[in-house]
Amino acid sequence: MRINTMIKKAALAICLVGASTLATADEYHIGVTVPSADHGWTAGLLWWAQRATADLAEKYPEVTFTVLAADSGTSQVADVEDLMVRNIDALVILPHNPATLQRVITEAYEEGIYTVVVDRELEEPAQDVFMAGNNPGLGEVAARYMAEELGGQGDILVLEGPSIPINSQRVDAFNRVMEDYPGINILASQNTDWNPQRALSVTEDLLGRFQHVDAIWAGDDDVLMAAMRAIAENQRDEIQLVVGGGGSQEVIDLIRNDHPMVKGTVTYPPNMVASAIALAVHGVKGEHLGDMYHGVPSRIILAADLITADNVEQFYEPDAAY
């Protein structure tokens, strides 16, 4: 008997949850799928996706949204399949890994679903719009800013990401700019996997190895925060400048409060997914963006903006997850 009541209660509870989330028949249904929040940047991604869908659902009542997060490429394939079953009109996807998702995105696109691919490009294009940040730009802008702040002279440590194309685009561009400044000496360039724990120990090791460091460039803002802890613990006051990448709220907050070392970061914003969703709303309806004479462009690369004390307020969003 107890089993029965248990089952009934469970069924009732699940039904209630189900009923409250049942979608009503609307004109447009947009599916959004992103990698789940396994580090700061992806947490920001999911936060911004939910923020954008809440904002846009209010502004455009005829559009409904479903946001899914996948912990691996294969589970994201399943997520896209599930969204297709729900008859979505548009798909906004930041693929976990492009090759794994290639087939299912192609299936969606060929079915006539308005497809927006974000950040990671497919080998064989199967989308209406591709939107991404500027990876080489991130390295370039950071390098130029650092070189100028240091007056073209100084010893630099570079904290890289894992050996994936995105990281090499950033670091290669950084190094290309630094070739123009013979006074800048890159002491070491090390992989941190963009992981704070790993970054902490790598920075500790590097600070132990090099007794004088003028500046540090971290390709990711979470890595920058970990590096700051290593710097504080080792009392390395000779470091004049620490520059990040990404544009996390933590780092933006440091810049706002005139931190003596952290003076700048370059955006590679997770809210690109928010813009992609907004784009999909207009794209799926066949509207133009603003006063443009053309439809939604097929390729959009967001600028890599330098954030310093001068412009920090416009990037400040205290509630955001990154």
Add this chain to the structure above:
Amino acid sequence: MSESRTFGSQLLSGLRRLPIDTSLLAPLLALLILLVVSSLASEFFLNTRNISNVLRQVSYTGIIAIGMTFVIIAGGIDLSVGSMLALVGVVLMYIVNAIADPVQAVIMGMLGAVLVGALFGLFNGILVTKGRIAAFVVTLASMSIFRSLALYFTDAGEITTRNPLFNNIGGGFFLGLPIPVWTFLAMAIVAHILLMHTAYGRHVCAVGSNAQVARYSGIRVQRVIMSTFVIAGVCVGVSAIMLASRLNSVSPSDAGYFYELDAIAAVVIGGTALAGGRGSIWGTVIGALILGIINNMLNLMGVSPYLQGLMKGAVILAAVLLQYRRNT
């Protein structure tokens, strides 16, 4: 008791009269409840396309869970299956890309994948039996080794193939159902016969139940344990074929990620005792279906992505709780 006979209890006693193993009753009931709730909660759930999607999504981990059932019944565990899938997938793609003739490439690739899977399973099995190391520790180590090798061979990059036929295996359909689903079903039938209707299957149960007694009864315990790991390896090989050909690619960092946990969860939900000694293949199949349907239902209902893990965990716990109530 009789005055409060509800629909639920009638269903229970009705089910009990059916000619099925009573240990299957709890997972089957959980599956039925989930099916009813899902079809009420989402208008899309009973879509043929959705059903075929779910079955296909389930089949990759389901095939692995079949092999895992043998390992667990014999008293072991295999944590390496997810990483093994990635490494077998990498080998498979290398073979498919290395042979020019597309038909030959696909056939050799499939044979190679199953063979390599069996070898990796044998590697685990030898370490467990001859090396006398606990299966948990051996496969924890080989989990790390397999993943690392897969990453090393590929420089962590994804491998794709231009073979025009390869995608037809995992992406193809036969009589309206995806081929991975047929494969899953066929393997479940073979495994069921092997486990329940052969001397070998009885030996596996005996070894897991009490290895010492099994040894005294003349069963070659070491060989039986080793063979369960080989079976798990073969299943991983087949799963790798299905997954790699469906996606037409293998990502060494991503393929099989957390599959070991999904496979173990499916086995446990299906009523196989983690301590070994007893279990059933159909239970595992039902367990895998339950897991797949939960994922699908949460997606179809649009449950907050933050909460999906909670719901999944809760349903696993509920399914297992139901089962323990029935067993005691």
